[in-house]
Amino acid sequence: KQEVTQIPAALSVPEGENLVLNCSFTDSAIYNLQWFRQDPGKGLTSLLLIQSSQREQTSGRLNASLDKSSGRSTLYIAASQPGDSATYLCAVTTLLRVRDNYGQNFVFGPGTRLSVLP
Amino acid sequence: DAGVIQSPRHEVTEMGQEVTLRCKPISGHDYLFWYRQTMMRGLELLIYFNNNVPIDDSGMPEDRFSAKMPNASFSTLKIQPSEPRDSAVYFCASRASGTGIFDTIYFGEGSWLTVV
Numbered sequence: 001k002q003e004v005t006q007i008p009a010a011l012s013v014p015e016g017e018n019l020v021l022n023c024s025f026t027d028s029a030i031y032n033l034q035w036f037r038q039d040p041g042k043g044l045t046s047l048l049l050i051q052s053s054q055r056e057q058t059s060g061r062l063n064a065s066l067d068k069s070s071g072r073s074t075l076y077i078a079a080s081q082p083g084d085s086a087t088y089l090c091a092v093t094t095l096l097r098v099r100d101n102y103g104q105n106f107v108f109g110p111g112t113r114l115s116v117l118p
Numbered sequence: 119d120a121g122v123i124q125s126p127r128h129e130v131t132e133m134g135q136e137v138t139l140r141c142k143p144i145s146g147h148d149y150l151f152w153y154r155q156t157m158m159r160g161l162e163l164l165i166y167f168n169n170n171v172p173i174d175d176s177g178m179p180e181d182r183f184s185a186k187m188p189n190a191s192f193s194t195l196k197i198q199p200s201e202p203r204d205s206a207v208y209f210c211a212s213r214a215s216g217t218g219i220f221d222t223i224y225f226g227e228g229s230w231l232t233v234v
Contacts, residue, residue, distance in 0.1 A: 031221075032221055034221075034222070034223070036225075041227075042227055042228070043122075043209055043211075043225035043226050043227045043228050044161075044209070044211075044225040045225070046222045046223060046224070049221055049222055051221075089161070091161075093221070105163070105174070106151070106163055106223070107163075108160060108161040109160070110160045111160070
């Protein structure tokens with residue numbers, strides 16, 4: 001059974017710092033990995049998606065890496081800003097057979113709550 | 119596109135009452151997911167549909183929960199009878215089939231359910 005963990009559970013940094021969020025998963029047979037951001041009282045917004053054949057993806061100040069063999073992904077945020085304060089979740093997708101179909105199973109980590117102080 | 123639309127945004131109901139949550143996926147998306155989020159258990163996949171057909175409902179907690187997708191633009195999640203432990207945020211999400219960028223899943227803003 002796929003399990004996803006995230007470290008740290010919470011992080012508080014001063015504005016301008018570079019930071020790294022960590023995600024680990026137990027089953028390396030994944031289809032892709034996504035990083036999401038969740039603001040209080042809101043849904044999840046996809047930030048980056050890394051296919052299983054890729055090693056990293058970049059979007060602006062965000063860079064996500066994937067090491068499938070070791071079951072790890074990191075989200076790097078450069079020059080953090082107060083507006084980056086949110087909960088960041090990673091989710092892995094695995095393919096599985098359900099009855100007569102192949103489906104996708106999404107497993108989310110518990111998230112890292114980030115506070116960037118002005 | 120307006121994104122994934124959920125209703126109601128907030129609901130407070132008494133134990134034993136029936137609760138119906140509604141979702142309109144993004145037009146053209148053929149996958150629809152229902153998730154539940156709590157502090158204790160995080161985000162859990164309850165059920166998902168492909169082309170209006172339920173594919174995996176193994177996450178549905180018990181028979182009190184049911185979900186339907188009568189057409190490509192509407193889905194419901196029903197709890198009958200509701201219990202206080204059902205209090206959570208229920209998210210609907212959708213995505214298009216395909217690979218690459220189509221794997222991105224889009225979430226609604228959630229339905230906040232409180233059962234007293």
